[in-house]
Amino acid sequence: MSFIAIFFLKIPFPLIIIAAAVIGISGSFMFSNKFQTSKFRDVRGLEDEGYVVICENADECHIGPSSGKSIGVLVSFIMLWVIPVAILYSISAHKVFFTEALFFTKAAFMTFGGAYSVLAYIAQAGVEQYSWLTRPQMMDGLGLAETTPGPLIMVVQFVGFMAGWNYHGNLSPLSGAVIGSLTATYFTFLPSFMFIFLGAPYIEKFRDNQKISSALSGITAAVVGVVLNLAVWFGIYVIFPQTGRINWFAIILGIISFTAMQWLKIGMIPVIAVSGIAGVVWNLF
Numbered sequence: 610m611s612f613i614a615i616f617f618l619k620i621p622f623p624l625i626i627i628a629a630a631v632i633g634i635s636g637s638f639m640f641s642n643k644f645q646t647s648k649f650r651d652v653r654g655l656e657d658e659g660y661v662v663i664c665e666n667a668d669e670c671h672i673g674p675s676s677g678k679s680i681g682v683l684v685s686f687i688m689l690w691v692i693p694v695a696i697l698y699s700i701s702a703h704k705v706f707f708t709e710a711l712f713f714t715k716a717a718f719m720t721f722g723g724a725y726s727v728l729a730y731i732a733q734a735g736v737e738q739y740s741w742l743t744r745p746q747m748m749d750g751l752g753l754a755e756t757t758p759g760p761l762i763m764v765v766q767f768v769g770f771m772a773g774w775n776y777h778g779n780l781s782p783l784s785g786a787v788i789g790s791l792t793a794t795y796f797t798f799l800p801s802f803m804f805i806f807l808g809a810p811y812i813e814k815f816r817d818n819q820k821i822s823s824a825l826s827g828i829t830a831a832v833v834g835v836v837l838n839l840a841v842w843f844g845i846y847v848i849f850p851q852t853g854r855i856n857w858f859a860i861i862l863g864i865i866s867f868t869a870m871q872w873l874k875i876g877m878i879p880v881i882a883v884s885g886i887a888g889v890v891w892n893l894f
Contacts, residue, residue, distance in 0.1 A: 611834030616841060622730050624720045633827025634820050643802075644823040673859065674810040684698040686803040690714070690796075705785075707738065709769055709792045717800040721828055726835040729842045731765060733740070741772035744846055750842065756881055764799065769793025819863055858891055859894035 611629065614620040671875040697706040699737045714733065728751070735741045742750070750767035757763075773789020774782045805810045815821050866884055869875040 610832035612837045613834075615835055616838045622727065622835065623719055625835065626719075626828055629827040629831035630824040631827075633824040636827065637820055637823035641819070644826050659875075668858045674814055678810070679807055680805070686799065686806075690799060693795065704790050705772055705778070705825070706788055709772055709789060710796045713765060713769070713793050713796040714737070714800060717797050720762070720801075721832060724760060724764070725839050726832050728761070728764060728893075729835075729839045731768060732842070735768045735772070739772070741768060741775060745850070746771060748843070748846060756885065765793045765797045766790045862887060 611625050614624060614625050694707065694710050697710050698704065700706070716727055716731055719730065732744075732747045732751075736744050736747055747768070750764050750771075751794045753767060754761050754764035767790075769792055770790035773785035773787065773792075777785025780788070792821055844863075847863075848856055850856055862884055866880050868879050870877065
């Protein structure tokens with residue numbers, strides 16, 4: 610349902626997540642056994658209950674929830690957001706860095722399910738809404754992020770770099786690109802740290818809350834469909850880079866790569882390395 614909603618009906622990603630959470634909570638009242646946190650059985654046959662107790666006594670470990678600490682953390686992060694945003698607003702004639710700050714903050718608050726679930730939204734906005742970069746450049750950015758160390762969400766730094774390069778204003782292209790990439794990185798990760806410092810003390814307190822677990826189970830299921838949307842979105846533009854043109858090399862290489870990983874159990878790194886070499890050879894000859 611989430612894939613149909615986001616791919617065909619173009620329903621915004623945040624609404625899908627909210628709906629999934631509501632369905633999860635509602636389902637916990639009517640079908641409680643169907644909306645429990647998924648359990649995992651390992652190779653030894655032992656069942657993982659899904660939770661790990663960080664500390665038996667939260668107060669002794671200094672992770673006990675505190676309203677005073679939470680307010681202090683929240684105020685600190687608000688200041689860490691407001692001050693850079695004000696500076697970026699004042700230095701940019703075209704306001705591209707200010708727009709980046711607002712956009713990537715919004716994207717950070719929407720990253721339920723991680724980079725794979727939100728990258729389609731970032732790609733669509735960066736290419737079609739703001740024209741920071743072209744679709745082929747976005748595909749290159751994804752390839753760069755997939756073949757370098759670090760989390761996939763760092764593709765946002767590539768998007769920020771291209772935005773600063775193309776809309777550098779009175780700055781040099783390189784200076785604009787550096788500021789743009791740093792802006793994208795800072796405002797993408799700032800909310801994440803806020804959630805960690807603000808929410809971590811409450812994890813132990815609410816770990817047995819069935820309603821929260823059911824909401825997260827619903828969101829997890831919906832994110833699977835959203836990730837599928839990303840795969841289809843990128844797949845379409847890889848296979849059909851231009852209207853009326855089919856990239857047969859990409860189709861064949863995609864099938865071989867899928868076969869190698871799914872059935873032949875070849876590791877991801879060898880598949881990526883061989884695919885990269887194949888791409889170079891194909892374009893040379």
